[in-house]
Amino acid sequence: MALNSTIHTVTVHLADVDRSVYEELELRVARHPSESAEYMLTRLLAYCLEYEEGITFSDGGVSSTDEPPVLVRDLTGRLTTWIDVGAPDADRIHRASKLADRVAIYTHRDPAKVLAALPAKRIHRAEDIPVYSFDRTFIDSAAGLFDRRNVLTVSVTDRHLFLDLNGTSLSVAVEEHRLDGQS
Incomplete structure (x- = not known):
């Protein structure tokens, strides 16, 4: 018998000063049985x-090879942004950069290891693909606070993320790396 996904209800108060985005979001996030809490939070x-x-x-879920974990489509349904999570392989990133106008990768893993696995491979528009990383201690702490029902306040200023998760405050710098070796 296959295990079902766990549904997490998340109220997000988003204040991204860097991009002038201020939203109140009500999200239902499905966590696949094979998905770690750290991956889901990332x-x-x-x-x-x-x-x-x-x-x-x-x-398609976290194991989908045809779609990223997060994506953006325009009003016509065309894929405009492919947002991958974790440590996608070079072939997946190469394909994504041909399908979407923009590709971004967010990782909760050691960014040096993620990047080290990629440069030997050819990746279309590699110089345009940012890799954002979160400090592992931050992700581990926040993942430990995540429940089935969550209230999350996310504030971003100068690429520094301030997080209040169910009454506990954490913060981290969101580090940006590039596939072409530029930081």
Whole structure:
């Protein structure tokens, strides 16, 4: 018998000063049985940091090879932004950069290891693909606070993320790296 996804209800108060995005979001986030809490939280933070009209979580789930965990479509349904999470392989990123106008990667893993696995491979428009990383201690702490029902305040200023999750405050610098070696 297959296990079902766990549904997490998340109220997000988003204040991204860097992009002038201020939203109140009511989200239902499905956590697949094979998905770690750290991955799910990174996926949720990527959604918040990339929030714009047309953003959604993938229907295919975390194991989908055809879609990213988070994506943006325009009003015609065309994929405009591919937002991957974790440590996607070079072939997946190469394909994504041909399908979407913009690709971004968010990782809760060691960014040096994620980047080290990619440069030997050819990736279309690699110089335009940012890799954003969160400090592992931050992700581990926040994931430990995540419940089935959550109230999340996300504030972003100068790429520094301030998070209040169910009454506990945490903060982290969101580090940006590039696939072409530029930081």
